[in-house]
Amino acid sequence: MKKIYSLAIIALLFVCAPAMAQVVDDDENNRNEIVVTDEQGEVQVIDLPEGMTYELDSLLELYHSQTYMDTDNQCDFPDVNPTYSKEEYIDRLSRLPSVIEMPYNEVVRKFIDKYSGQLRRSISYMLGAQNFYMPIFEQALEAYSLPLELKYLPVIESALNPKAVSRAGATGLWQFMLATGKRYGLAVTSLVDERCDPIKSSYAAAHYLSDLYRIFGDWNLVIAAYNAGPENINKAIHRAKGKRDYWQIYPYLPRETRGYVPAFIAANYIMNYYCEHNICPIATDLPTRSDTIVVERDVHFEQIAHVLGMDINEIKELNPQYRRNIVNGSNRPSAIRLPINYINSFIDNEEEIFAYDAENLLTKRAEVEVNNAAPSYQPARKSYSKSSSSRHKQKSSKSKRGKKAKKSKKGSSKSVTVRKGDTLSSIAKRNGTTVEKLKKLNKIKGSTIRSGKKIKVK
Numbered sequence: 027m028k029k030i031y032s033l034a035i036i037a038l039l040f041v042c043a044p045a046m047a048q049v050v051d052d053d054e055n056n057r058n059e060i061v062v063t064d065e066q067g068e069v070q071v072i073d074l075p076e077g078m079t080y081e082l083d084s085l086l087e088l089y090h091s092q093t094y095m096d097t098d099n100q101c102d103f104p105d106v107n108p109t110y111s112k113e114e115y116i117d118r119l120s121r122l123p124s125v126i127e128m129p130y131n132e133v134v135r136k137f138i139d140k141y142s143g144q145l146r147r148s149i150s151y152m153l154g155a156q157n158f159y160m161p162i163f164e165q166a167l168e169a170y171s172l173p174l175e176l177k178y179l180p181v182i183e184s185a186l187n188p189k190a191v192s193r194a195g196a197t198g199l200w201q202f203m204l205a206t207g208k209r210y211g212l213a214v215t216s217l218v219d220e221r222c223d224p225i226k227s228s229y230a231a232a233h234y235l236s237d238l239y240r241i242f243g244d245w246n247l248v249i250a251a252y253n254a255g256p257e258n259i260n261k262a263i264h265r266a267k268g269k270r271d272y273w274q275i276y277p278y279l280p281r282e283t284r285g286y287v288p289a290f291i292a293a294n295y296i297m298n299y300y301c302e303h304n305i306c307p308i309a310t311d312l313p314t315r316s317d318t319i320v321v322e323r324d325v326h327f328e329q330i331a332h333v334l335g336m337d338i339n340e341i342k343e344l345n346p347q348y349r350r351n352i353v354n355g356s357n358r359p360s361a362i363r364l365p366i367n368y369i370n371s372f373i374d375n376e377e378e379i380f381a382y383d384a385e386n387l388l389t390k391r392a393e394v395e396v397n398n399a400a401p402s403y404q405p406a407r408k409s410y411s412k413s414s415s416s417r418h419k420q421k422s423s424k425s426k427r428g429k430k431a432k433k434s435k436k437g438s439s440k441s442v443t444v445r446k447g448d449t450l451s452s453i454a455k456r457n458g459t460t461v462e463k464l465k466k467l468n469k470i471k472g473s474t475i476r477s478g479k480k481i482k483v484k
Contacts, residue, residue, distance in 0.1 A: 101306035137292035154308030166228035246272035321355035
């Protein structure tokens with residue numbers, strides 16, 4: 027059934043691909059950038075946020091895509107992207123229920139066109155996937171009293187893929203870099219990466235956004251800083267002679283950050299006005315409610331899946347923070363998320379779960395014995411004839427004498443470094459020799475010597 031769901035989704039999303047090709051502008055053919063021509067005819071190239079470049083196929087391979095998402099047979103929009111006037115876009119943006127300013131300009135328009143054109147199938151996926159994640163995002167943002175429209179940041183950051191990893195190593199729905207994630211309490215070890223935990227990473231992101239707002243006091247600057255880092259925004263403000271308006275510091279920002287706020291505005295627009303662009307959301311059946319149980323011993327997902335009769339992929343989906351399917355409860359108490367109807371079953375069968383195939387699934391040994399037996403293999407000794415042995419000794423003796431002679435010759439010589447203000451006369455006097463001997467020993471013709479140079483005195 028899962029395969030049928032996946033194929034059905036792909037069929038829905040690609041059935042009208044030829045029609046879609048007609049609504050894509052020629053200058054939008056590069057999937058990784060946007061080209062904008064201003065009123066003076068000058069062309070600027072803006073890099074897309076990396077989340078806008080992820081392939082749809084990788085999103086459809088996710089467990090929740092194949093298990094809980096299906097075609098919406100009630101949606102019969104034609105696969106045509108209508109065009110609207112500038113005034114229509116301005117009116118729609120102004121009606122969004124947002125605290126954050128969302129103005130219109132040609133850069134914003136280009137990003138709206140990108141989402142409603144080439145990326146419309148990805149938007150179909152995200153409109154379905156948001157049912158899993160938006161309640162989590164909203165709860166975290168509410169906890170820090172932040173504007174709820176920030177919930178669309180992961181749309182441009184990760185395309186709502188909890189396993190997304192950028193070229194630079196940013197990870198998870200909110201694309202935390204390693205250092206920033208750790209600063210905001212997200213553990214990263216060989217076994218766990220809490221940047222992939224939708225709940226923990228959402229609260230960490232809300233905390234980070236709250237801190238950025240305390241620094242900048244302007245949400246557009248906060249959003250830009252989330253992408254480029256506060257240092258780059260401060261540099262841009264400095265280069266713009268202290269102006270603190272995103273659109274005024276715009277020319278001084280990195281290429282991707284120039285598109286980041288416009289992409290955020292476009293994401294808010296398209297996630298609210300998708301119907302106006304004939305985009306059909308993928309239908310979603312929400313999974314059974316889940317809850318967590320804390321363990322203080324190591325446990326492998328396979329142990330849980332086997333004893334409880336679960337699909338191991340479901341456990342992976344609910345616990346994406348565990349990198350190798352092992353919960354390292356012996357290091358610190360660790361939470362496992364399971365469907366709520368399996369929680370009591372886990373408690374009732376806890377000992378059986380921990381015991382199942384532990385010697386193979388949990389392979390780290392706590393103690394090992396060292397093999398102290400004498401090795402059966404002895405390297406063969408080389409045998410020499412008496413004559414060859416004596417010749418070897420004679421050669422060795424001559425060699426040693428030669429080395430000693432060289433050492434004694436080397437040991438009899440002495441060099442000094444010429445100091446500033448030194449003359450041949452002063453050096454000769456210090457070392458109990460004559461100027462003539464120094465000249466002869468060092469093959470010096472004149473009387474000039476350079477400070478810092480070594481000369482022989484013996």
